[in-house]
Structure formats: C-alpha cells, structure tokens
Amino acid sequence: MTGFGVGAIIFGPMRFKFRVIVMPKRDLLDPQGRAVAGVLRDMGVRVEDVRVGKSINLIVEAESEEEAERTVDRIARDVLSNPIIEDYTVQRL
Amino acid sequence: MTGFGVGAIIFGPMRFKFRVIVMPKRDLLDPQGRAVAGVLRDMGVRVEDVRVGKSINLIVEAESEEEAERTVDRIARDVLSNPIIEDYTVQRL
Numbered sequence: 001m002t003g004f005g006v007g008a009i010i011f012g013p014m015r016f017k018f019r020v021i022v023m024p025k026r027d028l029l030d031p032q033g034r035a036v037a038g039v040l041r042d043m044g045v046r047v048e049d050v051r052v053g054k055s056i057n058l059i060v061e062a063e064s065e066e067e068a069e070r071t072v073d074r075i076a077r078d079v080l081s082n083p084i085i086e087d088y089t090v091q092r093l
Numbered sequence: 094m095t096g097f098g099v100g101a102i103i104f105g106p107m108r109f110k111f112r113v114i115v116m117p118k119r120d121l122l123d124p125q126g127r128a129v130a131g132v133l134r135d136m137g138v139r140v141e142d143v144r145v146g147k148s149i150n151l152i153v154e155a156e157s158e159e160e161a162e163r164t165v166d167r168i169a170r171d172v173l174s175n176p177i178i179e180d181y182t183v184q185r186l
Contacts, residue, residue, distance in 0.1 A: 013139065019114075021148045036149065040168060046106065046154035055114045055148040056129065061139035075133060 013061040016068035017093040022081045023053035056080055057093065106154040109161035110186040115174045116146035149173055150186065 024030045030051050037050040062068035072090050081088040117123045123144050130143040155161035165183050174181040 015141070021112075023148065023150065033149075036173070037151075039172060040151075043168075043172070045164060045168060048108070048152040048154070050149065050151045053148045053150070055116065055146045056126075057116065057142070057144045057146070058130075058133075059141040059143075061141070071138060075136075075138060079132060079136070080129070 013063055014065075014068075015059050015061055016065060016072075017057070017059050018068075018072045019091040019093050020056045020058070020072065020076045020080050020088055021053060021091065022056070022076070022086050022088045023051055025085055025087055028085055053086070054080070106156055107158075107161075108152050108154055109158060109165075110150070110152050111161070111165045112184040112186050113149045113151070113165065113169045113173050114146060114182045114184065115149070115169070115179050116144055116181075118178055118180055121178055146179070147173070 024033070032052040033050040036052060037047055040047045040050070058072070060068045060071050062071060069090070069092075076088045076090055077083060117126070125145040126143040129145060130140055133140045133143070151165070153161045153164050155164060162183070162185075169181045169183055170176060
C-alpha cells in the first residue's frame with residue numbers, strides 16, 4: 001500500500017470558500033444602477049457608472065482546490081448567472 | 094503663489110472606482126441563499142452556507158483617495174445597505 005489517497009480517506013473532502021460576483025454586462029442598461037446613481041446625485045455625491053449586481057458566497061466541498069474551482073466556475077456560468085445579460089467573476093475567500 | 098492645490102485646479106477632481114458588497118447578516122436567514130443551495134444540491138454539488146447579497150460597482154469623484162473612501166463608506170452604510178439586516182464591505186477596484 002502506498003500513501004496515495006490516504007489524506008482524502010482520513011480527512012474526507014476539503015471545504016473551499018468562494019465569492020461569485022454577477023454583474024450586468026457593460027453594454028446593457030442597468031435600471032437599478034441608474035436609480036441608485038440618481039439618489040446619490042440628489043444627495044450631492046458625484047458618482048458615475050453605478051452598476052448593481054449580485055454577490056454569492058458559498059462553501060464547496062471537493063477533493064482538491066482545482067476541483068473546487070472547476071465546480072464553482074461551472075455553477076457560476078450555468079446557475080448563478082445568465083450569460084446573455086450578465087458577466088461573472090470568481091474570488092477565492 | 095505656492096504649488097499647493099495646483100494639481101486639483103488643473104486636473105479637477107479625480108475618479109476612484111469601488112465595489113461595495115452587501116450581504117445578509119450572519120445570524121439571519123437568507124431564503125434566496127437556501128433556494129440556491131437546494132438547486133445546487135439537486136445537481137449533485139456539495140455546498141454549504143450559500144449566501145446571496147448585492148454587489149455595487151461605482152466610480153466616485155473626489156479631491157483625494159481618502160475623501161473618496163470616506164464618501165463610499167458613508168453611502169454604503171446609509172444608502173446601499175440596511176444596517177439592521179445587512180453587513181457591507183468596500184473594495185477598491
């Protein structure tokens with residue numbers, strides 16, 4: 001018997017924390033962002049280019065960091081965002 | 094005449110880009126996060142602690158980075174989040 005895989009057998013899958021940011025695509029109107037910009041300007045704050053999107057924090061169980069990153073990228077693309085109107089980025093927390 | 098303030102007079106205010114992350118407070122239920130977690134588990138993804146919040150990108154005009162940071166902190170607290178049920182963090186982009 002070699003040591004291969006013993007860590008996974010003893011410790012089980014590891015947990016990895018991520019944040020997925022989902023934003024409306026650059027060339028699309030963002031009515032929520034425009035509304036926020038209007039409120040801020042009425043308060044006297046000089047703002048531009050306000051965009052409102054989603055932030056999703058999650059912990060993924062996986063056998064390795066690479067597997068966790070692949071999983072999060074897949075769910076960000078297929079579940080958490082709508083690729084027609086939104087872009088996503090993944091941050092490791 | 095000294096050089097003091099000449100930069101601001103010539104170049105005007107500077108622009109600073111930030112991201113504000115607004116998340117439901119740790120000890121509050123997050124129905125949207127629970128719904129997402131349910132969908133992911135049905136797909137066979139092992140996830141825990143899924144939390145859904147907002148991400149707001151904005152560009153602020155200010156005379157200095159410190160002024161921009163103070164402004165963003167203030168609007169994150171007073172406008173973008175509800176401090177009773179949400180926490181915020183500010184990232185410089």
